[in-house]
Amino acid sequence: MEQLIARIRGMALSPAQEWQTIAREPIELVPVFTRYVMPLAAIPAIAGFLLLAMVGLFFTGLSSMIVGYILSVVGVFVMAKIVEILAPKFGGPQDADAALKLAVFSPTVAWVAGAAIIIPILGGIVALVGGLYALYTLYLGVPIVMRVPQEKALTFTLAVIGVAIVVNIAVRLLTGVFI
Template sequence: MSVVEGPKAQGLIERVRLILTEPQKAWEVIDGETATVQGLYTGYACILAAIPPIAGFIGASLFHGLFSMTGLLVMAILQYVLGLVMLFVLALIADALAPSFDGQKSQIQAMKAVTYAWTAAWVGGAFAIIPIIGGIGALAGGLYTLYLLYLGLPKLMKVPAEKAIGYTVVVILAGIVVGWVVFAIPAMLVGMMGFGLLAAAAYG
């Protein structure tokens, strides 16, 4: 039974601790767990994915400058929702690419790998509450997420060791493209909001 199937906070915290501090052991446990996409979302991803946008909103609200609190809230919500969408899309990509590297297709295994690997990025996003170091936290979390993907993705998708690096790199590159497309949406909205505020100030 997967830890995410239950609502216990203790199980969630222990999974976060294990994946961050003992990733090899964590992936061994995760590989044999039963899980569902719904369970992974409601019991894990939806909770941890809220950390970066909430921290970012709090941090930005202290130095919001050009943007209103409403605008910051809208951006935080978009970051949260689109982040969860990206998670699912990346799992689909990982699942689709697995046979090309002699791995086994399994949507739930791909979803487990991507979801748990993203733990580092979500936790690193907590540093956004202090804008001056938020970028450092995000970078550290992102790099560790790549490492977790390298360890866990080939294992869960049964990709041979000699093809593990290639598989992981291709999935990561695909993820970068997907991320660019997904997060271009809020970036455009931010730009339009900023332009609107400047126009209002100029003609108001």
């Protein structure tokens, strides 16, 4: 638990330094998902459920929580594959471990800020700011973790975000889930 809190603090307060640490660490798929992604991805899902349950939409909230949580966890894996595939086109290596690190740790602040959505209106703003900050941390991590040249980091980040948006829309269209 202490490691989880330290990583959250690092990604929130000094992401460039935290990316340096992350780049040097080994990573394993199952442990990072069970100890990091799954607990943090649950935060906005549970907060959204509680908000909807408080306004009398228990079953809507429950289904939104389950689907949102699953999509969030699967989205990290999909994002890692997108990063891995795109990196060589921008001068970085095709490195599955580095791509996984970027996909796992960049949404940290967004997940934690997602707890605020339990507060109507203000919470949505806090969650939005957390999401935007997560995109900034993604950008910071690109040259450090993926070793994409700094001059191509912004273009690479925008390409990853663009592809991720298209994939997200396609998944939601295919599943009929818009939450």
